[in-house]
Amino acid sequence: MTQMGLSLAGFSAGVVALLLANSAAVAEQKAVELDYQIWTGGLQAMNLETKMFRGQERYQVDVTVESVGMLGRFFPFKLSARSQGMSQFGNLNELQPDQYDVRSTWRDQDRLVAISYEDATKPKIEVLPPAEDDDRDPVPMEQIVGTVDPVSAALALIEQTAAQGRCQGEVPVFDGRRRYNMVVRHIGPAVVSPSDYSPYAGDAVECRAGVKRIGGFWNSSKADEHKYNEVRIFLAPILEDVPPVPIRLEAKNDFFSIIVHMVDARLSDGTQPASLDF
Numbered sequence: 001m002t003q004m005g006l007s008l009a010g011f012s013a014g015v016v017a018l019l020l021a022n023s024a025a026v027a028e029q030k031a032v033e034l035d036y037q038i039w040t041g042g043l044q045a046m047n048l049e050t051k052m053f054r055g056q057e058r059y060q061v062d063v064t065v066e067s068v069g070m071l072g073r074f075f076p077f078k079l080s081a082r083s084q085g086m087s088q089f090g091n092l093n094e095l096q097p098d099q100y101d102v103r104s105t106w107r108d109q110d111r112l113v114a115i116s117y118e119d120a121t122k123p124k125i126e127v128l129p130p131a132e133d134d135d136r137d138p139v140p141m142e143q144i145v146g147t148v149d150p151v152s153a154a155l156a157l158i159e160q161t162a163a164q165g166r167c168q169g170e171v172p173v174f175d176g177r178r179r180y181n182m183v184v185r186h187i188g189p190a191v192v193s194p195s196d197y198s199p200y201a202g203d204a205v206e207c208r209a210g211v212k213r214i215g216g217f218w219n220s221s222k223a224d225e226h227k228y229n230e231v232r233i234f235l236a237p238i239l240e241d242v243p244p245v246p247i248r249l250e251a252k253n254d255f256f257s258i259i260v261h262m263v264d265a266r267l268s269d270g271t272q273p274a275s276l277d278f
Helices: 002-022 068-075 151-164 221-226
Strands: 031-040 043-056 058-065 077-086 097-108 108-116 124-128 168-176 178-194 202-215 230-236 247-250 259-265
Touching: 043 068, 043 077, 043 124, 058 068, 058 151, 077 108, 077 151, 097 151, 178 230
Parallel strands: none
Antiparallel strands: 031 043, 031 259, 043 058, 058 077, 077 097, 097 108, 108 124, 168 178, 178 202, 202 230, 230 247, 247 259
16 A cells, blocks of 8 residues: 555656646746545545646655554554655666655654755665565665666656657656556546545546556565555646646556545645636
């Protein structure tokens, strides 16, 4: 659940970055915020919030995920992540993250990831607990060089999607523990049905996102219980003259399914999209 929560958060944050790049919020130095609810088994399991500031040359994305309801009572989980760096939209070669930090608490156990990209040829990595205490093999540095964090990867893929007009691309990722490639592909037009969970219903575009595993994943067979194939992502416009944002995300494995609904969207000054009735 926690792995999926951060993956969905990363992709959502990337779409927020694209929205900012094409909106008046950039000139006015405002941030865009999108809120989501994560549901599984008919119960709300987590809240997911993203906040993105995008200037002409720099970006900063903040993501928070927190368990709620019955899950939060018995299995408390909280995560905060920040990715920041430099980028030129539409040019993957110009994506330059500076720092990636993740702090989480799961059942009163603290976990930490901090990656500094000051030396791109050898990123400085701090991870707690270390790989040998976390049932996984460490990823060698030669596989880490040239990668970006998952939030920056989502940003890169969204920018590439905007440039191509299709959800298609692949970016090498290291999240502090795992090495994989993040991949998105285009499906086509779709319709989001009316729902009590989200204010949006109507035309959308469906994309799929997944990962190609390379290393650093859990060694135990239990890891397969958390394996998802692809995430279905439904994008729809909520503001005029700006790219679509994720309205709904869906994922499932052999044990359960997860649905993520957008429940709120606003600028940092509290302004909400006129096209939605929140």
